[in-house]
Amino acid sequence: MRPTEADAEDLRWWLLDQSDRHGYAMVEVAGDEHGAPYVFSVGAWRRFRVPEAVVIGLPDGMGRMLIDAYVRRARAGERFMPGRVVDDFFDGAPVIVERVARGHYPEFFGSALLVYPAGDFPAVQLIVATPEGAWPWQPDAPVGFADWQPVLTHSGDPESWTPGVDGP
Structure with missing residues (x-):
């Protein structure tokens, strides 16, 4: 079911209100048979000039915390x-930052486009390793981990660093 224009405008005002009150709004999207759950910020760029962030595939509540x-x-x-x-977001599970390619904005930052209609905001993905230290792109990662926590670059692989050379 697609939202009406009135629904979209109500959501836009809610996002702006949350951003004004709390510095940002947080949007959670439930997982389903097509993909993992994810959480993203809206308003951090508008309020603090820091990139909006998305976290994909974490257990309930952990994405919000991150x-x-x-x-x-x-x-x-x-x-x-x-x-x-970054080793101190979660005890025992490192996090790494990657830039999000704008082609992923409609899917992973859809309602943020109500606040930034031109898509003129930077975004980062916070990627979490397994407790054993495996990253989604590594061959020793659990089966399906790369599907559960896809990397939102143009290539689907880390692009801001070279795994094993100047990154994990």
Whole structure:
């Protein structure tokens, strides 16, 4: 079922209100037979000039925690460079940042386009390794991990660094 123009305008105002009140809005999309669940921010760029962020495929509640920690820390001045591993978001599960290709914006930041109609915002993906330290692109990653946590670059592989050379 497609939203009406009135629904879209109500959502736009809700996103703006959340951004004004809390610094950003958080949008959660449930997983289904076509893909994993994901969570993304809307308003971090508008309020703090930090890229919007998306997290795909984490268990219930963990994506929210990661987006919240990212925006809170970025708002305080910390910058998360693509290719840099961040070990202190979760105990025992490293996170790495990758730029999101704009071609993925409609699918993974759809409602953000109500706030940024021209798609003129930067976005990053926060990719989480397994507790054993495997990343989705590594051959020793669990079967289906790359499908559950796809990398949102043009190629579908890390592009801001070379795995095993200057990144994990």
